[in-house]
Amino acid sequence: MAGLQRRLAAFAAARDWQQYHTPKNLAAALSVEASELVEIFQWLTPEQSARVMEDVGQAARVEDEVADVLAYLLQFCEVLGVDALSALSAKIDRNEGRFPTTAATRPVHHSQ
Amino acid sequence: MAGLQRRLAAFAAARDWQQYHTPKNLAAALSVEASELVEIFQWLTPEQSARVMEDVGQAARVEDEVADVLAYLLQFCEVLGVDALSALSAKIDRNEGRFPTTAATRPVHHSQ
Amino acid sequence: MAGLQRRLAAFAAARDWQQYHTPKNLAAALSVEASELVEIFQWLTPEQSARVMEDVGQAARVEDEVADVLAYLLQFCEVLGVDALSALSAKIDRNEGRFPTTAATRPVHHSQ
Amino acid sequence: MAGLQRRLAAFAAARDWQQYHTPKNLAAALSVEASELVEIFQWLTPEQSARVMEDVGQAARVEDEVADVLAYLLQFCEVLGVDALSALSAKIDRNEGRFPTTAATRPVHHSQ
Numbered sequence: 001m002a003g004l005q006r007r008l009a010a011f012a013a014a015r016d017w018q019q020y021h022t023p024k025n026l027a028a029a030l031s032v033e034a035s036e037l038v039e040i041f042q043w044l045t046p047e048q049s050a051r052v053m054e055d056v057g058q059a060a061r062v063e064d065e066v067a068d069v070l071a072y073l074l075q076f077c078e079v080l081g082v083d084a085l086s087a088l089s090a091k092i093d094r095n096e097g098r099f100p101t102t103a104a105t106r107p108v109h110h111s112q
Numbered sequence: 113m114a115g116l117q118r119r120l121a122a123f124a125a126a127r128d129w130q131q132y133h134t135p136k137n138l139a140a141a142l143s144v145e146a147s148e149l150v151e152i153f154q155w156l157t158p159e160q161s162a163r164v165m166e167d168v169g170q171a172a173r174v175e176d177e178v179a180d181v182l183a184y185l186l187q188f189c190e191v192l193g194v195d196a197l198s199a200l201s202a203k204i205d206r207n208e209g210r211f212p213t214t215a216a217t218r219p220v221h222h223s224q
Numbered sequence: 225m226a227g228l229q230r231r232l233a234a235f236a237a238a239r240d241w242q243q244y245h246t247p248k249n250l251a252a253a254l255s256v257e258a259s260e261l262v263e264i265f266q267w268l269t270p271e272q273s274a275r276v277m278e279d280v281g282q283a284a285r286v287e288d289e290v291a292d293v294l295a296y297l298l299q300f301c302e303v304l305g306v307d308a309l310s311a312l313s314a315k316i317d318r319n320e321g322r323f324p325t326t327a328a329t330r331p332v333h334h335s336q
Numbered sequence: 337m338a339g340l341q342r343r344l345a346a347f348a349a350a351r352d353w354q355q356y357h358t359p360k361n362l363a364a365a366l367s368v369e370a371s372e373l374v375e376i377f378q379w380l381t382p383e384q385s386a387r388v389m390e391d392v393g394q395a396a397r398v399e400d401e402v403a404d405v406l407a408y409l410l411q412f413c414e415v416l417g418v419d420a421l422s423a424l425s426a427k428i429d430r431n432e433g434r435f436p437t438t439a440a441t442r443p444v445h446h447s448q
Contacts, residue, residue, distance in 0.1 A: 004200050008204065023161045023162060024153040027152070031255060031259075032378060034181075035255075035371035036371075037143070038139045038140055038364055042364045046136055046270070050135060064203065066194050069185055070199070071200055073178065073182060082175055082178050084178050084182050085116060090175075092123065092183075140265075143371075147259035147260075148256075158381070225337050228428070232428065235431065235432070247388060258363070261412075262366075264363070273358050274415075277417065286416065290409065290412070290420050290423050291426070293370075293405075306389075306402050308403070325351055
C-alpha cells in the first residue's frame, strides 16, 4: 500500500495537482467516490447486491470505484501524514475491548 | 493490509455480524464514514484544513475516521472478493495513459 | 418553503455565519446530513426500513435529519439564487418525456 | 412543494417504481445526489464556488442536482409520512433557542 501511496503522490506532483489536494478537497473527493459505489447498489435487493460480481460490467464498475476510494484515501493520508494501516490496527484493538464476542448484536457504528 | 482484512473478517464472524454485511450495506456504511471525515472539514478554509493535525483532538478524530473508512472498504472487498490493491494499481496504470504529464490541468474526476 | 428559506437566511446573518456559507461548504454540509439519514437505515432490512417511524426515537431522528437536509438545500439555493421548486418542476417535465409509462423498469438514476 | 410531492408519487406509481422506493433506498439515492452536487465543487476554491452560476453549463448542472436532491427528499418524506416543512420549522424554532444571536461563532453542526 505504501508503494501505491508513493505512486499516487508522484502522479499528482508530475501534473501539478498538489495545489488542489487540500485535505478538505480530498475528503470531499473520497466521499464522492464512496457515493459512486453506493449508486451501483442503490436499487438492488440485499440478495442482488451479493451477486453483483457475476455481471462482468458491474464487476468492473465495482473495482473501478474501489480503486477510486482507495486512491483518495491514500492521497488524503499522504497530505496529512496519517498512517491508515496503523490507525485501523489500533481501532480493531480498541473495538475488541468494546464489543466482546459474547454480546453478538447488530453491528454498532464504529465511531460512535 | 491483507492481515487487517482477515482480522476484520474474523471480528465480524465472531460477533455474527456477517448477516448485516451485504455489499449494499457495507457500501452505505463506507459512504457514511467518508462523510464523517468531510464533516471535520466542512466549515474550514483550505488553509485551516491543511493544519488540522496540529490539534490533538482533531488529529485523533481524523485518524479514527480514516480507520473506519478503511475498515468498511476492506470488509466490502472481503465479501465481494475484490483485491483493492490490484484494482488501484491497474487504475494508476490506466490513468498514466489518460493524463500525460505534459497536460497539467485541474484534476479530473478519475471515474469519468 | 420561501418563508423558511428567508428565516434561515436571517438566522445565518444574525450570527455572522454567512462567511462560512460558500456554495462549496453548503453542498458538503448537505451531503453530510444526507449521510446521517443513510446511517439510520444502514443495517436495516428493506422491511425494517419501512417501519422506522413506528419507533418514537427513530422517528424523531428521521425528522431531524430531514430538517437538516432541507435546511442546507435551501441555504445552498439562497446563496446561488437557485429556485429549487422550479428546478424540480422542470425536471419532472423532462423525465415524463424520458420515461414513458409503458416502459416500466428499474428506476433510472435521474441525472444520467 | 406538496404539489411536486404528489407529482413525484404519481410518476413513480405509473412506472411501478414503488417497489424500489423503500426508505432505505431513497435515503441512499438522496445521498448519492447530494454527492453529485459536491462533485461540482470539489476542486474549486471558495471564491470559484461562489461564481459557479456564471457558467451556463455549470449552472444547469447545479440546478439539475438540486432538483434531484429535492426529488428524493420529497419521495423519502412521502413513503414515511414525514412533513419536511414542519420538521424544518420546528428545527429552526429549537435552534433559535440553542444559538442566541449574541454568541456568533463558527456554525455548529445542527444535529449535534
